[in-house]
Amino acid sequence: MKKRFLAMALTGVMAVTALTACESTPGGSSSADSSINVCIGSEPDTIDPALNSAVDGATLLVHLYSGLSKWEMNDSGVLEIVPDAAVELPEGVENADGTITYTYTLRDGLKWSDGQDLKASDFVYAWNRAASAELAADYGYMFEVVDGYNEVADVNEDGTPANPDAKLNVQAPDDKTIVVTLYNPVSYWNELLAFPTYFPVREDVVSNEAWATDPSTYVCNGPYKMASWEHNSLITLEKNDSFVDADQITMNTINFYLSDDQNNMLTNFKNGDWQLIDDIPTNEIASVKSEFNDQFVIAGQLGTYYVCWNVNEDILPAGSPYADDENAKAEIRRAVGLLFDRNYIVNDVAQGGELPASSFVSMGLTDADGSQFYKNVGVSSDFDGYYNVSADAYTDNFNEAVEILKKYYTYDETSGKFTDFPVLTYIYNTSEGHKAIGEYLQNAMAGIGITMNLENQEWATFLNTRKDGAYSIARNGWLADYNDPICFLDMWTTDSGNNDVQFGRGDHADDAVYSIDLTPYGFDTKVENGTWAETYDVLISSIKSCTDNDNRYKMMHEAEDMIMSTGCICPLYFYTDMYLLSDKVDGFFSNPLGYKYFMYTTIK
């Protein structure tokens, strides 16, 4: 039986990694009444391209809009970024001050779905809107690379825009030309242009605040128009015949059924009513896998499931001579991270085709030369990442961890257990999957005498607890928005809203145990025994201002080395996107961000 299964080929075309699931390419003829029924999630919070921050929303948006670039699968089955509304994606021109300017020309014949011409100024308006403090979009920061963003996004103490008249450095000298200037060269810029936040919207359309909630007011410029939206039930997209590439679109109607009940999805898939469902009940994975072997797809995703420690949690026994020694605590946390059998977690607990993780920056993100970033960590030539996650290395890892811990804790040789490890509490948000993993971790630690209690919290409470650092160990996960390791690294600066570990905060603010030397990369920075703020924060801002791509990636490796050395981040597995796709469907593909593309599909 043909296995349509994890085409694990890692391809580095255009610095884009394609971990895709399907071998079919666009093509086939369009029949008048072709339609496909899919379910990728429940009612989207929004399908305003500027406000959307969800993957299911993005899937709808890539069918409704056409940005300057787009993801496409080429004839050899490799995903790449190609021009869409733009004639081509030219190289940028570097200015004297280090900024970089791109000039795009729009294709002829671009129209809005209500028949009006699409103008370059629509992009300019849309980008300024999406970045503005006034809109306060989740993904407004996607424009942080564009010159002028810092002024546009700034707010006063009371939340009003600090510079209401500020604009991004984006111009439309005529109806066909867009000129945009970035602070620095950005390797993933073409990919950003394909991101929904960068899609155009028209000012007169979005002036109605409810425009994106009803088909009658929803004006878009992509391959599809919204035909109907029954809230919480069904969104129907119809092919837009005035779309400039309409002749390539093979699927006439896409019905997006809105449900988040996995059992209901599975029933509809089994009945043959729905051709793709994006979620499978965890306890049915094994049986679904065997029943629908050739329709069960696991695609790579840019994300890491991990456990994070609160850096300020006291984990040494009472009266330990190492009580305030951050280096000792780091060594302990790294050792605990080696106690876990990641192969067991992915094969027997999670079961969704996930891959054991040995680094925080996930598989799929590429290095300066297009190779896998996590394979270039350089800790050992025997394995990739920071520790060996092959199944036969587990015993060695475990024994090594025990040896390290013996330095700090009393070990009872007869029982093989530590007797004075403080009791820990692991928090996770309520979910069967997270619970099962928590129970595994609890068992693994109990095996050597460490007691870890489990505590589940309801989602919003959990987020609050973790953000405030009111925990000792917590479940965590991170999905990249674009293929650049910086999305995994800039979240750990002292003031970052995602700094759940509390690096550089509380007692850790004064721990001067970190060193960086950026002189090899052209920076005049060398710090020995500095605090987190003096080292990591400086490193990240240097990465962001670095104009040399090779040096930039080397510094990102240093940044990951730093966070991994603290032991506060304990990666467990790399996420995968698991779904069921009917074998009647041809021409489907998905991208590493999890967006699914139905426009080139045909039904057999």
Next chain:
Amino acid sequence: MNSKTVAYIIKRIILAVVTVWVVITVTFFVMHAVPGGPFLGEKAISEAAQKALEAKYGLDKPLFIQYVTYLKDIVTRFDFGPSLKQRGRTVTDVIFDGMKTSAFIGLIAAVIALISGIILGAVAALRRNTLMDRIVMVLTTAFVSMPSFIMGSLLLILFTVKFHIFPANGAASGGLILPIITLSLSPMAYITRLTRSSMLDVLGQDYIRTAKAKGVPYLKIIFGHALKNSLLPVITYFGPMLAYIVTGSLVVEQIFAVPGIGRAFITSITGRDYPMIMGTTIILATLIVIMNLVSDIMYKIVDPRITLE
């Protein structure tokens, strides 16, 4: 209706308004006391965006001011505010949209439950201790005690997976039939049991014996006297039941993918969508209060001996 009754109704309406106000107040302050906020996500938004959003929705103001503003908007403009999660949509819009479906299937289910429950209950009472009675009692015991997620799943497996009679999603034609049946079974069973026991009770009353002795025709005794008088407990139960059933059931909506309002109760809370939490709570509270009032008035109509005061 005499003046006493009118005074009673007015009193009850005032009481109802006070009840809803208390519900609003308690919900409002408890909701804000729970940790977490509407703009939290796995990925934190920037501090600037957080501040801008709080300013936009007035969440930066002192809690009491927010409370007063909220009450004022409801009373003066009947404005329940915007949804914080589904941007661009108002709470009224979201609730109205979901209520269309929920109220539709809820009302049908309630009517089915009421009619079939009363008939079955009456039959079981009149044929007490026969096979018929036993069957009815066994089935109703099962339906009352079986939670809707089991009943729903059973029906789904039977009629959708095995026999392909009905679709598994509420948007398809015929997709609302199974949800309606699922919703109606438990209240139907309950009404059956209430009617049966109450009917048995009434049938033993002196006035029934008197009627029989006077030679009143059998059917007239049953429908004119016994049944009417045995409906009091059903009325008590039916009012609040109707309020719950028309405001949707998360379980049934999930199982059958019905686009109702039930899920909004849960998602608004998990997402800390404050105006949605308030809106859904107010709707449910108001309906229950109204239904209770209607039940009380129905008592009076059914049983003139009851005085409302």
